[in-house]
Amino acid sequence: MGRIVAQPVSRAIESSHLKRAILATAPLLVGCLLPNCFAIAGNAPAEDIELEDWVNEETEPSVPQVSEGELVFLSSPPHGRILHSINTITLSRTSLNDGWVQLRQCYEGLDPVPAAEVVYQYRNMRQLHIRSKTNIGHAVTREQTVQLTDVQHDAILCIEAEAQILYSQPDGSFLLRNGPLHRRFLDGYFPLHVSMDVQFPAKLLQYVGTSPESQPGFAVDVKDQHVYIDTWFAGTLYSEVYFSGR
Numbered sequence: 175m176g177r178i179v180a181q182p183v184s185r186a187i188e189s190s191h192l193k194r195a196i197l198a199t200a201p202l203l204v205g206c207l208l209p210n211c212f213a214i215a216g217n218a219p220a221e222d223i224e225l226e227d228w229v230n231e232e233t234e235p236s237v238p239q240v241s242e243g244e245l246v247f248l249s250s251p252p253h254g255r256i257l258h259s260i261n262t263i264t265l266s267r268t269s270l271n272d273g274w275v276q277l278r279q280c281y282e283g284l285d286p287v288p289a290a291e292v293v294y295q296y297r298n299m300r301q302l303h304i305r306s307k308t309n310i311g312h313a314v315t316r317e318q319t320v321q322l323t324d325v326q327h328d329a330i331l332c333i334e335a336e337a338q339i340l341y342s343q344p345d346g347s348f349l350l351r352n353g354p355l356h357r358r359f360l361d362g363y364f365p366l367h368v369s370m371d372v373q374f375p376a377k378l379l380q381y382v383g384t385s386p387e388s389q390p391g392f393a394v395d396v397k398d399q400h401v402y403i404d405t406w407f408a409g410t411l412y413s414e415v416y417f418s419g420r
Contacts, residue, residue: 240363243356245409247391248365252406257357258282258367263350265340265374270348270419273338274298278305284329292320292331298338305332348379350415355407363409372401372415382416 240246264276284290294302299318307313310331311324320333341349350372357366374381376399384403388394392413395402401415 240408243358243363243410245407245411247386247389248406248408249390250406251367252365255283255285256365256367256406257284258369260369262371262373263339265350265372265379267375267378269340270342270378273340273342274336275338275340275350276334277337277339278332278334280330280332282330284310284325284331286327286329287325288323290322290325292322292333294318294335296337296339300336302333302335305334307331346419347382348417348419350417352411352413352415354410354412356410357408365406365408368403368405368407368411370401370403372403374399374401374417378420379417380420382418384416385412385414 258281260280260282262276262278264278266275269275296318302315302318302320304313304315304320307322308328308330309326310322310329311326313320313322313331315321320331322331339350341351343349352370355366355368357364381396381401384394384401386392391407392405393403403413403415405411405413
């Protein structure tokens with residue numbers, strides 16, 4: 175997905191390591207959704223890709239958090255407002271040859287800030303554009319970023335792009351890798367809600383499994399040409415979806 179950085183000053187913040195003066199204005203929450211941020215890494219290793227830096231004005235001390243990024247699945251949703259990243263990843267026939275897939279992503283529950291920047295750092299990404307926005311004064315794409323101003327309460331941002339995030343394996347199978355996904359504030363990792371709908375050509379691919387496997391806090395449901403993943407967690411999550419060729 176992307177890295178979201180609030181901009182309490184007039185110029186864009188170019189680093190996720192913000193100075194204390196800025197942190198005093200707006201706490202920094204970092205999240206990588208794949209893909210390596212929800213995306214999936216193309217020809218770059220997963221650890222080379224970041225997905226989101228999230229700035230939230232109202233981090234609640236009562237919500238669960240962990241240190242050092244250890245992964246903890248949450249069997250029930252925590253109280254309070256939780257950032258929700260909703261993703262649709264579509265694999266086509268050509269994806270099996272070139273690794274390019276279609277990515278649709280919506281961020282729900284954005285917190286109000288005067289300005290923010292969504293930064294995507296995929297090695298290979300193209301055709302990034304805004305599908306819709308709600309409670310956001312202005313939004314515009316610039317290269318691999320989305321510039322936001324006047325972000326209000328309950329803002330929603332939806333984007334669409336293509337990313338080279340599917341890995342073909344020597345044995346003819348395929349791997350869709352997501353991670354690291356996390357939402358960080360200073361030294362703590364806070365809850366993140368991620369929903370994914372992976373759509374694949376059932377005549378060409380057969381679903382094999384996921385890592386992690388389905389468990390409380392990480393639900394996996396397979397129907398026809400869809401792999402649905404819904405997860406609530408704190409810490410850092412790496413996930414993979416495996417397919418075999420028919």
